[in-house]
Amino acid sequence: MNPLAVQIAGVALESPLVLASGVLGTTSASLRRVAQAGAGAVTTKSCSLAARAGHPAPCVLPWPGGLINAVGLSNPGVEGELEELAEYRRTCATPLFVSIFAGSADEFGQLARRVAAAKPDLIEVNVSCPNVESEFGTPFAADPEACGRVVREVKENAGGVPVSIKLSAQCASLARMAVVCRQNGADAVTAINTVGPGMWIDVGTGRPALSNKVGGVSGPAILPIAVRAVYEIRKAVDLPIIGTGGVSSADDALQLIMAGADAVGVGSGVYAGGVELFGEINRGLAAFLKERGFDSLAQVKGLAEREGRP
Amino acid sequence: MNLVLPSHAIRSLPIQQVATHSAELKSILFEQTFAAEPGQFVMLWIPGLDEKPFSVSDVRDGKIEITAKAVGPFSRALMECRPGDRLGLRGPFGRGFRPRGRGLVVGGGMGIAPLRYLVHRIERDRASFRVALGARTAAEMMFIGDFSKCGAEFATDDGTLGKQCLVTGLAARLCVEEAFDVIYGCGPEPMLVALKKLADERGIDCQLSLERHMKCGIGVCGSCCVDGSGICICREGPVLDRAELDRVADFGRPHRDATGARKGLVPEPPTTN
Numbered sequence: 001m002n003p004l005a006v007q008i009a010g011v012a013l014e015s016p017l018v019l020a021s022g023v024l025g026t027t028s029a030s031l032r033r034v035a036q037a038g039a040g041a042v043t044t045k046s047c048s049l050a051a052r053a054g055h056p057a058p059c060v061l062p063w064p065g066g067l068i069n070a071v072g073l074s075n076p077g078v079e080g081e082l083e084e085l086a087e088y089r090r091t092c093a094t095p096l097f098v099s100i101f102a103g104s105a106d107e108f109g110q111l112a113r114r115v116a117a118a119k120p121d122l123i124e125v126n127v128s129c130p131n132v133e134s135e136f137g138t139p140f141a142a143d144p145e146a147c148g149r150v151v152r153e154v155k156e157n158a159g160g161v162p163v164s165i166k167l168s169a170q171c172a173s174l175a176r177m178a179v180v181c182r183q184n185g186a187d188a189v190t191a192i193n194t195v196g197p198g199m200w201i202d203v204g205t206g207r208p209a210l211s212n213k214v215g216g217v218s219g220p221a222i223l224p225i226a227v228r229a230v231y232e233i234r235k236a237v238d239l240p241i242i243g244t245g246g247v248s249s250a251d252d253a254l255q256l257i258m259a260g261a262d263a264v265g266v267g268s269g270v271y272a273g274g275v276e277l278f279g280e281i282n283r284g285l286a287a288f289l290k291e292r293g294f295d296s297l298a299q300v301k302g303l304a305e306r307e308g309r310p
Numbered sequence: 311m312n313l314v315l316p317s318h319a320i321r322s323l324p325i326q327q328v329a330t331h332s333a334e335l336k337s338i339l340f341e342q343t344f345a346a347e348p349g350q351f352v353m354l355w356i357p358g359l360d361e362k363p364f365s366v367s368d369v370r371d372g373k374i375e376i377t378a379k380a381v382g383p384f385s386r387a388l389m390e391c392r393p394g395d396r397l398g399l400r401g402p403f404g405r406g407f408r409p410r411g412r413g414l415v416v417g418g419g420m421g422i423a424p425l426r427y428l429v430h431r432i433e434r435d436r437a438s439f440r441v442a443l444g445a446r447t448a449a450e451m452m453f454i455g456d457f458s459k460c461g462a463e464f465a466t467d468d469g470t471l472g473k474q475c476l477v478t479g480l481a482a483r484l485c486v487e488e489a490f491d492v493i494y495g496c497g498p499e500p501m502l503v504a505l506k507k508l509a510d511e512r513g514i515d516c517q518l519s520l521e522r523h524m525k526c527g528i529g530v531c532g533s534c535c536v537d538g539s540g541i542c543i544c545r546e547g548p549v550l551d552r553a554e555l556d557r558v559a560d561f562g563r564p565h566r567d568a569t570g571a572r573k574g575l576v577p578e579p580p581t582t583n
């Protein structure tokens with residue numbers, strides 16, 4: 001038996017590592033590449049009904065704590081996206097998660113219907129991206145009622161494809177958001193999206209370096225926030241959790257699993273580690289299980305909440 | 311795991327020097343704050359406008375140089391920059407040329423920029439090489455003085471410099487006359503496709519520098535990934551070898567714009583075809 005095998009909402013993954021949305025996964029070829037590098041599933045860059053070019057560069061910048069980005073949700077639109085999905089399906093068997101975002105619950109429903117036709121293994125609903133605050137995103141992620149409407153609308157249109165809601169750490173109560181997601185039919189939650197927004201100023205010119213001025217913070221700096229978020233959600237609901245944020249080593253992934261995650265998203269880590277990071281973390285996880293005498297990751301999941309001596 | 315390079319963080323530097331080749335073609339020099347190999351590139355930021363990739367065209371006397379041609383809004387704004395203006399610079403990015411054996415250096419149009427640095431490196435290593443360069447017209451040929459010193463052959467569309475033919479014609483002839491271990495190339499993609507074919511026919515390696523739409527430069531955003539293998543041009547390129555090029559499904563074909571959608575290739579000037 002593969003000790004790294006996990007299940008997310010009925011989808012069997014060979015590894016708990018899931019490529020996080022928006023990192024490399026813009027085309028079928030780049031998704032396939034990450035799958036071949038050892039991801040258990042790959043998530044596409046969030047797509048919308050119409051194409052978007054996103055913000056001008058600089059839109060992704062590294063800093064000593066990780067990355068700050070305001071890509072601006074560029075994507076070829078659902079039409080182009082469907083071509084990529086079909087090509088991926090033809091050429092790669094690794095489970096495919098499709099991320100969607102929209103400006104209204106109704107639009108979310110339309111998008112869900114379109115992408116469900118491509119038979120992805122899961123639809124991830126991006127309600128939490130802080131980059132386009134004024135336009136989309138934040139209203140749903142921070143507003144339980146609006147978020148509930150989106151979940152219902154997507155579930156109704158998803159034709160049986162499991163649905164995960166991607167939450168932001170920045171809301172009044174993550175526990176409440178998770179409960180709302182479950183009550184409205186979500187099959188899983190993904191947590192967390194980028195944190196912030198933050199700002200990076202070039203001191204030579206005194207100007208914010210991102211063209212959008214502000215952007216979401218990700219990478220090592222946000223790992224402790226992601227771990228806390230997963231822990232809080234795990235205490236509130238029994239939904240599968242794709243714990244995401246700041247993972248760049250097997251120990252980081254284990255922290256999220258011990259906090260209660262079923263699978264682990266990896267995004268910004270590929271900056272320092274390359275796509276090879278997926279294989280590296282897989283090997284690290286397998287070595288940990290072997291060394292500590294565990295047969296599966298399920299035995300490690302949620303350890304943080306267990307009582308007694310370790 | 312690689313370490314995060316401090317020079318990858320964005321940082322503005324004052325321009326030290328501007329070398330004007332023509333109103334449309336300039337070299338911009340900065341204090342050298344990081345090492346760069348021939349074929350590697352930097353992301354250059356004009357605050358308030360945009361940030362775009364530019365090859366390192368030379369590193370000398372503690373200065374790092376890029377050479378740009380005015381083709382659109384960003385590069386036209388670059389032509390207006392003066393010494394003392396602060397531009398953002400981060401890098402070095404990608405994998406450059408890996409000089410080995412006897413090389414044939416082939417450049418077309420703006421693709422000539424990184425090749426002068428490559429030639430300086432090959433000369434330093436005392437390896438033997440030949441150079442063939444093409445442009446539309448003599449006025450658009452870069453670094454003629456530098457390249458003439460090393461016996462470069464020139465081709466122009468209008469015959470104003472060197473032979474009136476395509477640079478790939480020069481390259482093919484040189485390959486018949488002399489034996490090379492590797493062809494180095496940078497220029498319009500149709501020219502690169504022809505060089506790849508030449509290398510295949512001669513059974514020698516090639517190292518060709520590709521361009522794809524870039525946003526991050528650090529292998530994260532996915533906008534520069536080629537079809538087929540999914541190779542990330544900003545990180546594993548821009549210089550790919552023959553085996554890697556065989557796994558680029560969109561080599562010489564339409565590639566992607568800022569949205570990630572496939573677009574038509576911009577028609578290239580006939581010279582360098």
Ligand SMILES: Cc1cc2nc3c(=O)[nH]c(=O)nc-3n(C[C@H](O)[C@H](O)[C@H](O)COP(=O)(O)OP(=O)(O)OC[C@H]3O[C@@H](n4cnc5c(N)ncnc54)[C@H](O)[C@@H]3O)c2cc1C
Pocket residue numbers: 351361362363364365366376377378379380381382383384385386420423424520521522523524525548576
């Ligand atoms: C690895 C690499 C090295 C380069 N080196 C040089 C160089 O040494 N000298 C030089 O003059 N030019 C170089 N370029 C091209 C340079 O980036 C473009 O000329 C510049 O971005 C044009 O911007 P613009 O606003 O002036 O023109 P636009 O009208 O915006 O674009 C003109 C053309 O430039 C290219 N381009 C535009 N934006 C980008 C982008 N974000 N990423 C990649 N290509 C883009 C496209 O082919 C486009 O059709 C390089 C490109 C790459 C990818």
Ligand SMILES: Cc1cc2nc3c(=O)[nH]c(=O)nc-3n(C[C@H](O)[C@H](O)[C@H](O)COP(=O)(O)O)c2cc1C
Pocket residue numbers: 020021022023045046060067069071073099126129166192193194217218219220222244245246247265266267268269530531
């Ligand atoms: C460049 C970049 C682009 C991103 N784009 C998206 C996106 O389109 N949709 C989305 O839901 N999350 C997006 N994210 C957020 C990531 O999926 C992830 O939730 C977050 O970065 C935290 O994980 P990490 O620290 O492993 O990157 C993006 C992150 C980065 C760095």
Ligand code: FES
Pocket residue numbers: 523524525526527528529530531532533534535542543544545
């Ligand atoms: S430019 Fe972002 S991955 Fe290459």
